[in-house]
Amino acid sequence: MNLQLALILLGVATFAGIVVFSLWRSRYEGRSLLERSLGWIQVVLERIPVERLVSRLRPRNLTRRVRQKEPSLVASAQFDLSGDAQNDQTPAESADTSDPGVGGIERGASTQSLQSEIGAQPLRIDYWARLPGTSPVSRDTALGVFREHEIDLQRPRAVHGRTEPGNVWLDLATASADEVFSDLIVSLQMADRDGSVTESELTRFNNLAYYMSESLNRSLKFDMTIEEALPQAVRLERFCQEFDLLAVIHIEPPPGSGFSGPDVVRAVDRAGMRLGKDDMFHLYDPRTGASRFSLAKRSESGSFSYDELESGMLRGLVLFLNVPTVPRPSQTFSDLISVATYVCTQIGGSLVDPQKGALSDVQFDDIARQIRSLESSMKRYGIEPGSEEAIRLF
Template sequence: MTDLQLGSLIAAGGIVAAVYAFNWWQEYRYRKRTQQAFARNQPDVLMEAPRNMVRSGERFEPALDADDDAPARLELPADEAPIRAEPRAEVRSESRAAPAPQPVFARDEDDDGDALSESLLDPGIDFVAEVHARDHIPPRAVPPFAAPKRVQAIGLTTEGHWEAVSSASSAEYTELRVGLQLADRQGPLSAEQLNAFCMAVQQFADEHEAIATFPQRSGKLSAARELDEFCASVDVLIGLNLVGEGRPFPMEKVRQLAEQSGLVRTNEGWAYRSDSGKTLFTLANQEQKPLGNTSEALTLLFDVPRVAGGLAVFDYLSDFAQQLAGSLGANLVDDNGRALTAASLDNIRRQLGQLYARMDDRGIAPGSVAALRLFA
C-alpha cells in the first residue's frame, strides 16, 4: 500500500469519526433540552388554567348598541336584535324542551369498547401522535404529557383492543396514540406548544426503543387557527334580563317560581338541567352578585354551542322568562334596558338557528362531545 493510499484511508476515517462525533453531540444536546423542558417538577399548565375562559367569542346581547365598557357584540341591521355570551350550558325531557339524550356507553362488546376508546381522539380537533413499541409498554410507564391543552392517550392492548390509558389498567400496549387538542377557549395551539409536545412524545418513544410518528405540523397548526376562528364565531351565550319596576324581587317567590318550572338550586342561583345532569340555562342575580333576600335584577343565561336541542331549549327559556317577568311584575330587557318583545325573541331564535346550522355544517353538533371539548 502506497503512502497516498494510506493517507487517504486515514483521512476518510477521520471524516467518518468527525461526523459520528457531531451527530452524537447533537443528540446529547437534544436530550438535555428535552429533559430540562419536561422535568417531573414542571407545573401542569392545564390544571392551573383559569376556569370558564371564553375565547374572543361574543356575549351576544339582545341590544342594538354597545357601550364602551360592555362586552363586544355583533353588529346587526337596525330591525334585528342580537344575542349575548359568557358561562355555558344543555335539556331535560320536558314536553317542549327535549334534547337528544346523552349516549350511555357500555363495554359489553369488544367492538363497542374499541369504538368508544377511539372516539376519545378526533383527527379533526386533535394532533395525534403514534408510538409503535418494540416491547410491550405498561400503562404506568406512560407519562401525562403535560400540556396547556387537553391531552388524551389510548393504547392498543396485547389482546388487540383499544382502551383509554389508565394507571389502573392491567393491560400492556403494543401501540399508543396520544392526542393534543388543537383549540379551546384559550385559543389555538401554538407552534411552541406543539413542538414541546412532539419532543416529549419523541423522548418517551426513545426511552422505550419505540418508533414515534407525527402528522405534518404546519398543516395542523393552520387547521388549529382555522378551527379557533370558527369556534370564536359561534362561541356565544344568550342573556335575558329581568328588572324590577322600582321595587326589588322577593327571592323566596323567585325560588318558588323557578322550582315550579323545573329549575334546581345551585351556589349561584338556579339551573335548568337535562336528564343527564347537564346545565341548559341558568337564573342568577345580574352581574353574578351574591344572592340575598331580594334582588334588583335577574339574568337568564343560555350557552349556544354546548346545548343539544338548542332551539327547543330556547323556546322553553323564552316562555319561562316571560312568565317569570309577568309573575314578578318585571320588565324583560336587554343590557341597555330596552324591552324584549315577542318579535325580539323571534329574531334571537332565528339567529340562534343560523349559528346551530353553521355548527352542524362544520360537523360539530351542538352539545356533542366535540363541542363540549372545544367550548370548555
C-alpha cells in the same frame, strides 16, 4: 230619422273615427312613441340612486346586515352578569358587526372571508402522534412517562391506548390501573375559544412524543407536520371565535324596586330549576344530568347567597344559555323562553335584552332564527352542538 237618433249616430261615427285615427297613428308613428317611452324610462332611471343600491348589495355589506346579531346573543368574552357593561353601549353600536370580535377578528367579516379563513372542510381538533408497539405496555408505565413531560404544555392534552385484549380505545387518565395497551396515541388540542397553539408548543409536544417513543421502545408516526398543523389551528380558532355565543335574557324589576328572594325561589322551583354549580339555578337534563341553561343574580359574580334567597331583595335576574354546548340549542332556547316568561309573570318583572331593550315574540323569533342558523353552520363544519367536541372547544 228624428234629430235625437241622428245625433247618436253622429257621436258613434265620431268615436269610431277617433279610434281609427289613433290606430293609424300608432302604426305609422310607432317609432316616435317608442323613442318617447325610452326617454321617459331614462329619466326615471336617472332619479334612482343606483350606486347607493349597488353599494348596499355588495357581498360585505349584504352579509353584514344578514349576520347582524340580536343584542341577546353575546360573545362569552363580553358576557357581563352585572348588566353594567352594556349600559354605555347603544343598540346601534351592538348591531354594528364591523366591530372587532374576540381576538381582534371582525365578526362582520363576509361569508367569503369566513370560508376562506375556516374553509369548507371538517375541522381537525387535535394534533396527534401514534406509538404502536410489538408488546403491550401497562397503564401506569405509559401514563408515568407522559405526565413527566406534559408539564411543558399549556393546551389540553391526553394519551389514549388500545386495550389488549379487547381492542377498545381508553383515556389512560381514567382507565383502570390493571389495563395494558398495544397501541398508544398522544394528542394535543390545537385551539379553543381562548386561542390557538403556537409553533413553540407544537415543538414541545413533538419532544414529548419522541421521549415516549424512546422510553417505551415504540415506533412513532405523526398525523401531520407542524407546518401542516398551524393553519389547521388557525381555522379552529376562527371557528371558535365565530360561534362562541350565549343567549342572554334579563328579568328586570319595576323601576325603583327589586325581587323578593323567597318569591324568586318559589317561582324558579316551580319552573323546574335547581340550585347547583356556582350557586346559580340550572335546568338539568334528566337523561344526562347536564345543565341546559342557567339563572344567575344580576351581579358581578352572579351567585346567590342563602341570606338573599331566604329574606333578601334582588335587583335583577339573568337567564343564559351557552349555545354551542347544548344539544338542540334552538329547542333549548325555546324552553328557556318558557321558563323566563313564567318566572317573569310570577315575580312581576319584565323581559329585556342586555341593553335593557324590551323583548317580545318578534325578538324571540329573530333570536331563535339566528340560533338555528348557528346550529346548522356548526354541523357543516363537523361539530355537533352539545357534542363532546363542542364542549371541549367552548
